[in-house]
Amino acid sequence: MAIPLLTYSPSAPNQRVAPLGARDDEAIIYSSDDLYSPTDVGNLINAAYRQIFFHAFKWDREVALESQLRNRQITVRDFIRGLLLSKTFIDSFYDKNSNYRFVEHCVEKVLGRRVYNQREKIAWSAIVMTKGVKGFVDDLLNSDEYIENFGENTVPYHRRRTLPSRAIGETPFNITSPRYDAYYRSQLGFPQTIWQEVVRNYRSYDKQPKTGDPALFLNMARSISPAPATPSRTSVYNIDIDKTVPYRSR
Known part of the structure; x- marks a missing residue:
């Protein structure tokens, strides 16, 4: 039996959500409302892959969905729904994490912010438990927050309130929000420290020894x-002078 979404709210009326990645004033917004050329549509599709998958390899791409979006048969919101329900996303994020961690991933990618608190994670996790992944994705994309910020034609992006005069840069999104949670990272042996020596001993191509360089033979x-x-x-007393000194006959 499906249950309605539990109520949750920020822990303070003006709570600042921790940053996810790029700053708001540097975010590039992609919308199909003002796209006409095939190149522009391709940039929008790539932006959607970066937002949902972080990176899409050739075999991860949803060719049928891309074709439907290019032909205006589906909206950007439908394209995002297809990516969230794809085999790649399910295998990479749902199967490798608990419901809580999966909710965190989806809120960050779809709503463009971190979860407010533990109560919000519990509320959305209950939807995953009762409605399944598809029901959860539908509720997330049909939420007032998503419709108000992204609508039908805008690719979700990381949004947050910014503070002026920030002294340091942001941590990359793939580091602040790794694909696997701590349990699966420990099972896979992450972090692997064996790469430290490789990085420390790395030499650029122009500084590597060429053929014939003596360094190659060290x-x-x-x-x-x-x-x-x-x-x-040998003692000098044991030397036979007649036999050891060269003699030239006449």
Whole structure:
């Protein structure tokens, strides 16, 4: 039996949501309302993939959905719904996380902000539990917050209130919101420290030794262990002068 979304609210009337990625004044907004050329539509589609998947490889792309969007058969909101229900998203985010972590991912990607508090996570997790992933995605995309901020034709983006004179830059979104939660990262052996030496010893291509460079033979030279010559210890009293001194006959 499905239950309605539980009520939740910010912990303060003017709560500042922690940043997700780019600053508001640097966000590029993609909307199909003012797109006409195939290149512009392609940029919008790529922006949607970056927002939902963070990065889409060739085999992750939803070709049928892209074609429908290019032909104006579906809206941007329908395209976002298709990405959220795709096999790639389900395998990468739903199957690898708890309901709470999955809710965090979807709120960040679809509503463009972090969850307000634990109560909001519980409320949306209850929807996932009773309505399934499809019902949860539909409720999220049909929410007043989504409609008011993105409507039918705008790709969701990271939005938040900004403070002036920020001294340091933002942490990349893929680091602040990793795909796996702590449990799955520990199962996979993350973080893996074996890359530290590789990064520390990395040399750019122009500084790598070329063919014939003596540096390429250092390991071979170090592997050779020549033994020093042993000096002769024969006593001068034991030398047979008649046999050892060269003699030239007439």
